[in-house]
Amino acid sequence: MKSICGDLLLQRLGPEGLGAFGKPLNRGLYECIRGAILDGSLPRATRLPPQRDLAAELGLSRNTVMYAYEQLLAEGYLRARTGSGTFVADTAPESYLNATAAAITDAGPRAMPGLSPRGQQLLANAxxxxxxxGAFMPGVPDLRRFPHRRYAQISARLxxxxxxxxxxxxxxxxxxxLREAVAAHLRVARSVRCDAEQVLITEGIHQAIDLVVRLLGSTGDQAWVEEPSYWGIRGVLQVSDIGMVPMPVDDEGLTLPEADAGRLSGRTEPxxxxxxxxxxxxxxxxxxxxxxxxxxxxxxxxxxGSWIVEDDYDSEFxxxxxxxxxxxxxxxxxxxxxxxxxxxTLYPGLRMGYxxxxxxxxxxxxTAHAELYRAGHLMxxxxxxxxxxxxxxxxxxRRMRPLYARRRAVLAALIERYLGPGALNAQGSNAGLHLVLRLPDDADDVAITAAARAKGIMVRPLSRYYxxxxxxxxxxxGYACVPEEDIGPAFDVLLGCLGECGHAAHVARIG
Known part of the structure; x- marks a missing residue:
C-alpha cells in the first residue's frame, strides 16, 4: 500500500523521476523531501515511511533513500525515535536562522484572475x-436549553x-x-395548506431562496423586498442578477402601490x-x-403574475x-x-429549512434540488x-416560549428605564427573538456596533438592513440566548458604549 508521503514525492518527481533534477539520485531525493518540508506539504511531526517501504514505492534502492534520510537527519529536517520511526522535525533549520525558505521555483508570483464584478459587489455588502x-446576538436561540440528551438518544439508536x-x-x-412531520406541524401550528408531497427539505433559508430564484426567475427580473429587510435575501438575489426594489414597511407591513387597469400606478418599472x-x-x-x-x-x-415568497422565520415565538x-x-x-x-426552534448549526x-x-x-445541490444528511x-x-x-x-417572553420583558424594561419608552421601536410586536433599540437620526449605529463588539456585546446595526x-x-x-441574570450586566456595557459614542443621553428624546 502506498503512503501519502510516497504519493506526494511521486507527483513532485513527475514522469521523468529523479532524473529531472540533473543530479545523483540520492541528492535529488534529498532535495525533493527537503522542499516538501519547507513549503509545508510535509507538516511538522509527519511520520515518514520506513526506508525499505519508500524505496519500493519510488522504485529506488534502499541505499538511495537511506542517504537522503541521513542527510536530512543530520541537518535537522528530520528526527528519529527508536521504535517509532522517522518524523519531520518540529522546526525547520531555516527558522532558527531567520531565513526565508527557498522557493521551489525561481518564478515570481503569478497574477491570478480577480473576482467578478458580481463577486466584488457581494463582498462589499457582506x-x-x-x-x-453571546449577548445580544439577534436571531440565536438558547442553545444550552436544547434537549441534547433526548436528541442524542434518537440519533445514537438510528x-x-x-x-x-x-x-x-x-x-x-x-x-x-421528515416531510410528513413538517407538513403535519405546519397544518396545525401555522394553518399552512399542504401535504408531504409539497414539502422540500433544504439546507436553510438561503438555499431555499436560491432554488426559488433559479427556477422561477430570469436575469433582469425584479423582486420587491421589504425596506428594511433581511440582508441575506438581498445577497442571494444579487448574485442571481435579480433586480431589487425596496418597498417601505409601515405598521401594517409591506406597502403596496395603487393598481390601475393591470398596471402599477405611478411606477415605471415592470x-x-x-x-x-x-x-x-x-x-x-x-x-x-x-x-x-x-x-x-x-x-x-x-x-x-408575481410569486409571493413568505418567510415565516420565527413565527413559533x-x-x-x-x-x-x-x-x-x-x-x-x-x-x-x-x-x-x-x-x-432547534439550533442554527443544524442548517435545515424547508x-x-x-x-x-x-x-x-x-429534481432541480437534487441536480444542483446533491442533497444528503438523511440521517x-x-x-x-x-x-x-x-x-x-x-x-x-412550549418550554422556550415563556423563557423567551421573560427575557424579552427584562430587556424591554431596562431599555424603557434607562433610555425612555421612545427608545423601543413602535412597530415591534410581542414576538420573535430580538428587540429594536431606536437611535437618533444622526447616530452612527455601525460605529456603535463596532464599539460594543470590542467589549463582547454582539448587536447589529439597523441601518445595514436598508x-x-x-x-x-x-x-x-437579541435576548433569546442571554440568561436573565446576564441581561442586566450586558446592558450596562451597552449603555457605556452608547455614552462613549455620545448618544445615551439623547435616545430618550426619540418619539
Missing amino acids: SASPTQW WRQPPPEWLSYGHGGGLPA APRFIFVTPSHQYPLGAVMSLKRRRALLEFARQH RFSGQPIPSLQGMEADAPVIYIGTFSK LVLPRELAGAFQ TQATVAEFMQAGDYAAHI LGTPAQRGLLL
Whole structure:
C-alpha cells in the first residue's frame, strides 16, 4: 500500500523521476523531501515511511533513500525515535536562522484572475458576522436549553443500524418521514395548506431562496423586498442578477402601490416577479401584516403574475394574543411559496429549512434540488423526523416560549428605564427573538456596533438592513440566548458604549 508521503514525492518527481533534477539520485531525493518540508506539504511531526517501504514505492534502492534520510537527519529536517520511526522535525533549520525558505521555483508570483464584478459587489455588502453567540446576538436561540440528551438518544439508536439509502445522496426533496412531520406541524401550528408531497427539505433559508430564484426567475427580473429587510435575501438575489426594489414597511407591513387597469400606478418599472415578505413578524422591525394588506397583496400577485415568497422565520415565538396564521393558508391555490427553518426552534448549526410549494411545482423543484445541490444528511433528517413525531419538538417550543417572553420583558424594561419608552421601536410586536433599540437620526449605529463588539456585546446595526438610504438608525438586540441574570450586566456595557459614542443621553428624546 502506498503512503501519502510516497504519493506526494511521486507527483513532485513527475514522469521523468529523479532524473529531472540533473543530479545523483540520492541528492535529488534529498532535495525533493527537503522542499516538501519547507513549503509545508510535509507538516511538522509527519511520520515518514520506513526506508525499505519508500524505496519500493519510488522504485529506488534502499541505499538511495537511506542517504537522503541521513542527510536530512543530520541537518535537522528530520528526527528519529527508536521504535517509532522517522518524523519531520518540529522546526525547520531555516527558522532558527531567520531565513526565508527557498522557493521551489525561481518564478515570481503569478497574477491570478480577480473576482467578478458580481463577486466584488457581494463582498462589499457582506453582513455575516464572524461571531454568532453571546449577548445580544439577534436571531440565536438558547442553545444550552436544547434537549441534547433526548436528541442524542434518537440519533445514537438510528446510527446503530442505518439503512444504506440514508447514507447515500438524497432525492425527492428530503426524507419522506421528515416531510410528513413538517407538513403535519405546519397544518396545525401555522394553518399552512399542504401535504408531504409539497414539502422540500433544504439546507436553510438561503438555499431555499436560491432554488426559488433559479427556477422561477430570469436575469433582469425584479423582486420587491421589504425596506428594511433581511440582508441575506438581498445577497442571494444579487448574485442571481435579480433586480431589487425596496418597498417601505409601515405598521401594517409591506406597502403596496395603487393598481390601475393591470398596471402599477405611478411606477415605471415592470411588475415584480417576486415579492419577499415576512408577514407574521416583519424582520427586522416586527410589524404584523394586517388582514387587509394580506388580501391586497394576494390580489396584486394574482393580477400581475408575481410569486409571493413568505418567510415565516420565527413565527413559533409569539408571547401574547392569538397566533398569526400564514399568508399561504389564507386562500386555496395562493401564489405563495412558503419557507421556514429549524434554526430558531432547534439550533442554527443544524442548517435545515424547508419549502412548501404549489403542487404543480413540487416535482420540478425536487429534481432541480437534487441536480444542483446533491442533497444528503438523511440521517440528520431521520433524527429530526422522529424528534418531531415523538412530540419532543412541540414540547421544546412550549418550554422556550415563556423563557423567551421573560427575557424579552427584562430587556424591554431596562431599555424603557434607562433610555425612555421612545427608545423601543413602535412597530415591534410581542414576538420573535430580538428587540429594536431606536437611535437618533444622526447616530452612527455601525460605529456603535463596532464599539460594543470590542467589549463582547454582539448587536447589529439597523441601518445595514436598508437597501436604500436608511430611514431609521438603531440596534438589533437579541435576548433569546442571554440568561436573565446576564441581561442586566450586558446592558450596562451597552449603555457605556452608547455614552462613549455620545448618544445615551439623547435616545430618550426619540418619539
